[in-house]
Amino acid sequence: MLRFEDVSVKFGSCTVLSDVSFTLSTGKLTALVGKNGSGKSTLAACLRGQIAFSGDILVEGVSFKEIPARQRAKQLACLPQILPFGALSVRQLVQLGRNPYLGLTQRFGPADHMAVEQALTDTDMYGFAERDIRTLSGGERQRAFLAMMLAQDTPLLILDEPTAYMDIQAEARFLELLRTLTRRGKTVLAILHNLEAAMRFGDDIVVLDQGRVMFAGSKEACRKQGKIEEVFGVQRLHIQDKDFFFAQR
Amino acid sequence: MVLLLALVCAAGCAFGSKSFSLQQLWDGLTGKEETATVILYHLRIPRVLAALLAGMGLSVAGLLLQSVTANEMASPNIIGVNSGAGFCCMLLLNFFPLAAQWLPLAAFLGAFAATLLITGLSVGMGASKNTVILAGIACTSVLNAGISLLSLLDTDILAVYNAFSVGSLSGVRISQLLIPFVIIMAGMLTALLFARRIQLLTLGDDIAYGLGANVLWLRILCLLCASACAAAVVSFAGLLGFVGLVVPHMARKLGGNMMRGQLVVSAILGGALVVSADLLGRILLAPTEIPVGIVMALIGAPFFVWLLLRRRGRYAEV
Numbered sequence: 001m002l003r004f005e006d007v008s009v010k011f012g013s014c015t016v017l018s019d020v021s022f023t024l025s026t027g028k029l030t031a032l033v034g035k036n037g038s039g040k041s042t043l044a045a046c047l048r049g050q051i052a053f054s055g056d057i058l059v060e061g062v063s064f065k066e067i068p069a070r071q072r073a074k075q076l077a078c079l080p081q082i083l084p085f086g087a088l089s090v091r092q093l094v095q096l097g098r099n100p101y102l103g104l105t106q107r108f109g110p111a112d113h114m115a116v117e118q119a120l121t122d123t124d125m126y127g128f129a130e131r132d133i134r135t136l137s138g139g140e141r142q143r144a145f146l147a148m149m150l151a152q153d154t155p156l157l158i159l160d161e162p163t164a165y166m167d168i169q170a171e172a173r174f175l176e177l178l179r180t181l182t183r184r185g186k187t188v189l190a191i192l193h194n195l196e197a198a199m200r201f202g203d204d205i206v207v208l209d210q211g212r213v214m215f216a217g218s219k220e221a222c223r224k225q226g227k228i229e230e231v232f233g234v235q236r237l238h239i240q241d242k243d244f245f246f247a248q249r
Numbered sequence: 250m251v252l253l254l255a256l257v258c259a260a261g262c263a264f265g266s267k268s269f270s271l272q273q274l275w276d277g278l279t280g281k282e283e284t285a286t287v288i289l290y291h292l293r294i295p296r297v298l299a300a301l302l303a304g305m306g307l308s309v310a311g312l313l314l315q316s317v318t319a320n321e322m323a324s325p326n327i328i329g330v331n332s333g334a335g336f337c338c339m340l341l342l343n344f345f346p347l348a349a350q351w352l353p354l355a356a357f358l359g360a361f362a363a364t365l366l367i368t369g370l371s372v373g374m375g376a377s378k379n380t381v382i383l384a385g386i387a388c389t390s391v392l393n394a395g396i397s398l399l400s401l402l403d404t405d406i407l408a409v410y411n412a413f414s415v416g417s418l419s420g421v422r423i424s425q426l427l428i429p430f431v432i433i434m435a436g437m438l439t440a441l442l443f444a445r446r447i448q449l450l451t452l453g454d455d456i457a458y459g460l461g462a463n464v465l466w467l468r469i470l471c472l473l474c475a476s477a478c479a480a481a482v483v484s485f486a487g488l489l490g491f492v493g494l495v496v497p498h499m500a501r502k503l504g505g506n507m508m509r510g511q512l513v514v515s516a517i518l519g520g521a522l523v524v525s526a527d528l529l530g531r532i533l534l535a536p537t538e539i540p541v542g543i544v545m546a547l548i549g550a551p552f553f554v555w556l557l558l559r560r561r562g563r564y565a566e567v
Binding site for chain 1: 442443445446448449451452453454455456458459460461462463501506507
C-alpha cells in the first residue's frame with residue numbers, strides 16, 4: 001500500500017535520510033521509533049509533500065510525486081508533531097478535513113456532513129463538537145485533530161508523535177483508538193518516542209538511526225534481533241507480555 | 250452590521266462643515282435643492298465612497314496578510330505598501346516636479362511594485378510565513394532609506410510628500426475611484442472564492458500541506474490580492490495607517506471563526522470605520538479638517554491597545 005524506496009533527504013551537505021526503504025502493512029499499526037535527530041519527522045514531512053526527496057514513495061504502486069496534492073490528501077492523512085491553536089470549534093476543525101473533496105464553489109454536502117459526524121463519533125469527540133479547540137486539554141486536542149484526519153476519509157494515517165504531550169492514561173487510550181482504526185481497515189504509521197508504547201500497541205516496528213533504517217518488521221522479530229536495545233543503548237525487560245526499557249549507565 | 254454601515258454613510262453625507270437635515274439630504278439627493286445637490290454629488294458622496302472603498306480594501310488586505318503570515322501584527326505596511334508608494338512619489342516629485350498630478354498613479358505603481366518585489370523575494374526564500382515578514386522588513390528598510398535620501402535632494406517636496414503620507418480623502422473625485430474600485434472588488438472576490446483554502450493556512454503549513462493545499466501558490470495569491478487592494482487604496486487616499494491592522498482583529502471577533510465570514514465582516518467594518526473617522530475629522534474642528542489618517546491613528550492606536558488588553562490571558566497560547 002505505502003512503500004518507501006531509497007528515500008533520501010539532504011539539507012545542504014547534511015544527509016538527514018539515507019536510502020530509507022520499507023513497506024507499511026495494510027491494516028496494521030506501524031510504530032516508527034528512533035533517537036532525536038534520527039530523521040523521523042523529516043520522513044513525515046516527505047509524506048506531507050512538504051520537502052523534496054530523492055528515491056520514491058509509492059502509494060498503491062503509484063509514485064508519490066506523480067499524484068497531485070489534493071488527490072494525495074484523499075489517500076493519506078498526516079498529523080504533524082506540533083498542533084496549532086487556531087480559533088476554531090472542534091466541528092469546524094473536523095470540517096476542514098473535507099477540504100480535499102470540496103471544489104472552490106462547492107458547498108458542504110450530505111456525504112461531507114456524514115463523514116464529519118462519523119469522525120466525531122469514532123474519536124469520542126461528539127460531546128466536544130462545539131468547544132473551542134484552544135480550551136481543550138492536550139489529549140482532547142489530539143483527538144480533535146485525529147477526527148479531522150478521519151474526516152479526510154483516507155486509508156492511510158500518518159501521525160508524528162501524537163502522544164508527546166499526553167499522560168500515561170491518555171496515551172494508552174489514544175493508541176488503543178488507533179488500533180481500533182486499524183481493525184476497521186486503516187493503515188497507521190505512528191512516530192513514537194515511548195518505546196514501551198511502541199512495542200505494546202505497534203504491530204510492526206521501524207527503527208531509524210541517523211537517517212537509516214536499522215530494522216523494519218514485526219515486533220516479535222524486533223524483540224528477537226534486539227535492534228531497539230542496540231540503537232537506543234537500553235536494556236529491555238519482558239514482564240507479563242509487556243516490554244519495559246531502561247537506560248544503561 | 251450592514252444597517253450600521255448604511256447609517257454611517259448617511260451621516261457621512263449629512264454632516265460636515267455644512268450639515269443637512271434629513272429633509273435637506275433628501276432634497277439634495279433628488280436635486281430639489283441646488284446647493285445641497287452640488288455639495289452632495291461633488292463633495293460628500295465621492296468622499297464617503299472613497300472612505301468606504303479605502304476601509305474595505307485595507308481591512309481585507311490586512312486580514313489576508315495576517316492569515317498568510319499567521320501574525321496578528323501584520324498589516325499592509327509589512328509588505329511594503331507604504332514605503333513603495335512613498336519612494337515612487339518621492340522619485341516623481343524629485344525628477345518630474347511638474348507631474349504632481351500623477352502622484353496617485355505613482356503611488357499605486359510604487360506600492361504594487363514593492364509588494365511584488367517582497368512577494369518574489371519571499372517566494373525565493375521558500376515563502377514561509379516568516380520569510381514574507383523578513384523580506385518585507387528588508388525591502389521596507391531599503392525603500393525608507395531611499396525616501397530619506399531623496400528628501401535630502403530637494404527639501405521643498407517634503408511638504409507635498411508629508412500631505413500624501415498622512416492619508417486624506419479631501420478633494421477626491423469619483424473618476425479617481427473607478428479603477429481602484431475594480432481592483433479592490435477583484436481582490437476581495439478572489440479572496441472570498443479561495444476563503445476555504447486560505448483558512449487552511451491559518452492552521453500552519455504542516456496541516457495545510459496534509460490537507461492537500463498548495464501552500465506556496467495560496468500564499469502568493471493572498472499576497473497579490475492584499476497588495477493589489479492596498480496599493481489601489483494608496484492611489485487615492487495616501488498612506489492610511491491602522492485600518493489594516495485593527496479591523497481584522499475586530500472581524501475575527503465579530504465575524505466568526507471561518508475566513509469567509511471574517512472577510513465580509515472585515516470589509517463592512519473597515520468601510521464603516523474609515524467613513525466614521527473621516528466624518529469625525531470633518532466635524533471635530535470644523536471648518537478646519539483633520540486628515541482621516543490622523544483621526545485613524547488617534548482612535549485606532551488606543552482601540553488596538555484596548556483590544557489586546559481585553560484578550561490578555563484568555564487562552565494559554567494564541
